[in-house]
Amino acid sequence: MLAREPLSVGPKRLTTGAVSLVQGAYGDRGNLELVACDTADGLWVFWFNADLEAASLQSPEVPPGSWSSGLPFAAGRRYLDAAILQSALGPDHLEVLALDEDHVLESWFWSPGPGFQKRDLPAAVEVSRFGASHQAGTLRLTVEDTAGAIMHLFSPPDGYPLRAWMPTGDGPGLPDDATSAVVAAGVDPDAIEPGTARAAASLRHGGTTELTWRDREGAIRHLAVPRT
Structure with a gap:
């Protein structure tokens, strides 16, 4: 069943x-993966156990319907934003x-054993914000640079796990603010830190919108609602 109240x-x-x-x-049932920026150093990844029975757990310390306590990676740098995508490769x-x-x-990738590894070449430089998508091993980016110009890039799966980035004519949208969707789910708008609400689609429960935002104390909140 879907949680009736937001999870931390x-x-x-x-x-x-x-x-x-x-x-x-x-x-x-397809766990959820979430990446967040540390306030000072590196990144955090969390995963949500979407299975229904504890017997199917890969990590028994995370019960069904719960989030993990988090794993740090990418130490040594401070980050402004990050996106995580499920790959078809590997x-x-x-x-x-x-x-x-x-x-x-x-550009990073995760594989069993080594965990998260950074590629030598970045996807782009002088970036202010970006949107990313993945299909059949190909990554696509829409990048807004620090001067406000928009460019589109793609990286085919050739030579994976290495990636080369090339210009293309179109790409995914930049991230949309999902405050209206969070409010429609019953959350007090005054409890949402501006600019932090996001929505992602999943196949759980016959089709679910996974809402995330920060509350006024800065905590990450998650609520899943059925897609209509």
Whole structure:
């Protein structure tokens, strides 16, 4: 069943900004993966156990319907924004695009064993904000640079796990603010930190919108609502 009240994600972790969430391929029902920027150093990844029975858990310390306590990575840099995507390659690897404080958009991937690894070449530089999508191993980016110009890039799966980025004619949208969707789900608008509300689609429960935002204390909140 869907939770009737918002869940807290990583309440003991000091994170900042909007977060990125995707439905992953792990678990019987597709766990949720969430990445957030630490307030001072690196990134955090959290995962939500979407399975119904504890017997199917890959990590028994996270009960069904609960978020993990979080795993830090990318230490040594402060980040402004990040996006996580489920990859079709690997199989079932994860992709992360992370914007550091020098406005370099780094390219990371996760695989079992080594965990998160940063690629030598960034996806783009002089970036102020970005949107990312993944399909059949190809990553696509829409980037707004620090001067306000928009460009589109894509990276095919050739040579994976290495990635090369090339210009293209179109790309995904930049992230949309989802405050109206969070308010429509019954959350007090005064309890939402401006600019942090996001929505992501999942296949859970026959089709679900996964809402995330920060409350006025800065805690990450998550609520799933059925898609109509």
